Amino acid sequence: MEYYLYDPVRNHLSDWQARKSNLEIIEVMDNWFSPLLSAEDCQICQPDGEGFLTFVELGKKLKQGQKRAETAEQRGQMLEAKLPDLGLELIKLT
Numbered sequence: 001m002e003y004y005l006y007d008p009v010r011n012h013l014s015d016w017q018a019r020k021s022n023l024e025i026i027e028v029m030d031n032w033f034s035p036l037l038s039a040e041d042c043q044i045c046q047p048d049g050e051g052f053l054t055f056v057e058l059g060k061k062l063k064q065g066q067k068r069a070e071t072a073e074q075r076g077q078m079l080e081a082k083l084p085d086l087g088l089e090l091i092k093l094t
Contacts, residue, residue, distance in 0.1 A: 002036050006044050008052070 001018040015026040045051055053061070083090050 002034060008044075 003016040003018070003023060005014045005016075006012070007014075016023040017026060018024075043051065080090055
């Protein structure tokens with residue numbers, strides 16, 4: 001068996017292999033190869049299978065969301081200002 005621990009804060013992956021009744025840490029992960037899985041690459045995924053976003057990607061998504069919200073707010077204000085010209089009155093519910 002193989003066990004993996006990923007620390008996203010330090011961006012560090014640790015690997016242990018079960019040997020008899022012990023777990024032995026794999027000290028050097030350079031040119032890593034999983035003998036059990038026959039895999040050379042490891043990708044950490046969310047439960048839905050999607051990969052994790054980097055902090056840069058999260059920042060971009062946040063800015064995009066803020067921009068969309070600002071645009072929607074401005075559009076709503078513009079449309080609200082046109083209501084009297086159309087003979088309509090906005091009634092705000094509380």
